[in-house]
Amino acid sequence: MTSHRTSRVALIDRLQPLRFSFDGKEYQGYKGDTLASALLANGVRVMGRSFKYHRPRGPWGAWVDDPNAIMTVTLNGRTFPNCPATTTPLVEGMQARAVNAWPSAAFDIKSGLDVFHRWLSAGFYYKTFMWPNWHLFEPMIRKMAGLGDISRDVLKGYSADQVFDHCQVLVIGGGAAGLAAARAAAEAGKGVVLVDDHPVLGGGLHQMPEIEGIAPADWIAEQASAITSAGGRILTATTAFGVYDHGLVGLAENGPFGTAPRLHRMRAERIVLATGALDRPITFTGNDRPGVMSVDGACEYLARYGVLVGRRIALVSNNSLADAAEVMLKEAGAQLIRLNPHDGPLQALGGKQTKGISQGSQHHAVDTILASGGMTPLVHLWRHAGGKLDWCEIRQALLPGTAPDGMVAVGAVNGAFDLDVSLSEARTAGAGKTPGVSPTSYGLAALWPDPGSKGRQWIDFQHDVTLKDVELAARENYVSVEHLKRYTTLGMASDQGKTSNMAGLAAMAAVQGRPLPEVGTTTFRPPFVPVPLEMYHGHHGKQLWHPLKRLALEPQHRAAEAALGEYGGWLRPGWYGRGKAKNLIHQEVLTARTSAGIFDASPLGKIEVLGPDAEAFVNFIYYNTISTLKPGHIRYGFMLTEGGSVMDDGVIARLDQNRFVISCSSSHVDSVRTHLEAWRQDGNDPDRIFIHDLTQHWATITVAGPKARDILAALALDVDLPAQEFPHMTLRETRFDDTPLRIARVSFTGDLSYELSIRRTKAPALWDAVVKAGVALEAAPIGIEALSILRAEKGYIMVGKDTDGETMPHDLGFGIPRLKKPVAFIGDRSLHSDKANASNRKALVGLAVPTGDTLLPTGAHLVEDTPPRSLGYVTSSYDSPTLGHPIALGLVENGAARIGETVSVWHLGDIRKATICAPCAFDPEGERLNA
């Protein structure tokens, strides 16, 4: 195959040849080529296979409008799937393979599927889902479906930078109109950013012999220089892929091949849309054959890459723009005949290569068919922004109509296909004005798919949707364009309908005998071109996405060889020491039961509620009555949602008449604070209640166990410790190291327990003193894993683990306020709904296993045998070192009435037995609370 490269001056660097391979064969191209242009220069036509029938396909377009040439590219040992050959810049050493084809695009084993096309018609998938049984077909369809293979390796370093930016005027499109508009705006003193998705500015200008009396390259350079001199910025190889609310535009800036695009979140006060227009295909028999290409695509290959796509060309066009193309292609040496598509039905001849075209009885031997059924403006971004479209009868196209706020369209996207008109519109818009209706010399004879005509005529090349499929969909009453799209998959290919949508709409209009604008369009959604998912999250992962909260005592924990892990957003000790985790955790439990565990409870909420209305406020917030709580005392309670479900549990302490401290769960602090703020500001006088979250400013050290009082005594604090002077659920304020210290007698383990709270900066001194005092008594630090077991032995719940979104306090054994609390509180009415009163509510229970059995899996279902159904599930399950056997908590229907019942426990197909018991498995009389 001889070269299709001409001597025409183009945008490639002929001094820099690049070697690459395609489907295992070596080729050569130049710097500045795309994969597609380099292959076309080498005479390669078949670059892919269609999705459904595996038909051979060559490029239709030269840029983002190509649905056919999709490749998996390996470079330097890294493989990237689904690279469009028409937009992928050629790099030395690239190894490209066609997707959806094996062993190669030219010889694809699955092309036999094409023989079965009668059984793979529109709606094939939907019909298969229905009859006879989807599972019969699923493995085969899954194997066939999808383009490209995703590498199983995680690409190291493939992460996208993210830029937050803003400008006064964003011009999208670097062709004649975009350049002129950007220059006018920049010279009017505006902060301008011009973006263009090509690596080289100019749009279609490179096809032209001259512009405003000078060579296109010189004109382009002059505009670019004027824009930057006036302070404007130009981003090339950058795609505006979506317009979002309030002037936000997503820009993907492509770097070297194999790197993640840089995401710019650009806020623009004004957007000038100069995105141009595309040739649309003509629907005729065999119009999907390799060698059938767009007129504009062929001109772009010649202008940008010096590639003449064919030697003997049939140019089939219904519009006036073909004249310039004919001149250009002939000058480059092509033999060219013009065919008028209105002169009779067309048929492409040949198989993998185009051999000719026939029209009626006329046959023409050609190697290439260039087609244009008219221009389709690229209005995607206009629609993203909410702009309306108007049907233009003269241009047979949907043009920008009523503008969205802050957006104006100029040039070919606005239907201005004459250069002088386009420039004039652009300069008006660039100066801040709105251009009026422009005249046009463009003319065309309407040309749309002809339903009922013979032959397989392609509408969506990648997804193999033919005219007959559209007709079938219409017969089966899928007449709305949104239904048509989903039923036939028309427009759902990776080009998102850039080539197929207009033909599809026109075909549906023709089948129904309705005017095209009445049929409407499908919704245009971002992204305009496929962009990698990595681009959206950028570096926002792990710590940079969700920074961990750090404990004041982290250095102490590290020194004690703590196993640190994330618990509720905090980095906390799970357990201490090296060795087998389970053994260490069990030892910590036994330490807490025999001597005392020293626990860093700093993440516990410490939200203060202050002010003259504080008492009424917390009484309203809490399920439990708080107004009767005396200063210096503590109460356990629940906060509910208005729906009556348990949102959080914890203790609340009253420091004095107008000051409370809410000790909510560690992982609920933010949501509780927000909840309190919302009710404080809405429905209360915010001048009489104040909320102050001190969680991160204070540290809390819990000493829990039979020796806890002795440890506190060793600290020599100014406080009376005996139980009668300092009873359970009371609070004392004293000083440690001349700093205020709050001591609360509350217990989450069932043993005597003190919570010591102090300013964060004093926490290390207090921790060291407590640990030192504990050593002689064989007390030691314990982690959160041991605490989870200690609390479960007592049947104490963790909200969100032992409760779900339906759990109400009476399901947990706290039913009195529901019946007795005399004043309003959040969620009160919901506690008396039919559902709340139902007899089959899931209630908290304990679960005991037969002697010698292993622990129950958390999440396992308790089941009734006949009929088989779930009664509830296991919420917490541990081996209890204290008791020497497994323990578990669960939520089960009508749980309180089932105590003593033995039920089946189902987990992943295995069935075991468990006996329902009271939640508290250890010291049910509470005798250990006072040690």
Place this chain on the structure above:
Amino acid sequence: MQIFPCPFCGPRNETEFHFAGELGKVRPATAEKIAAPDWATYLYAQRNEKGLVHEVWMHLTCSELFVMERDSVTMQVLDTRSLREDAQ
């Protein structure tokens, strides 16, 4: 991504905000008897209007509730003011 002007902090990305409810929803006096349908309406019913809406939002970074008037079709924000100012 929308931009909402917090009356206290100025224009910020919508990710900093939390929708609290439609303006004008009054909590029934639950110390009295309330019919189940009325309570269900309070809990779940939204006007969800097309066009001009009046809503209460919280700016999470300053924890202040405020009233926002916006157009639910065009996404245009017409006005924001503190809840307290609105109540006066």
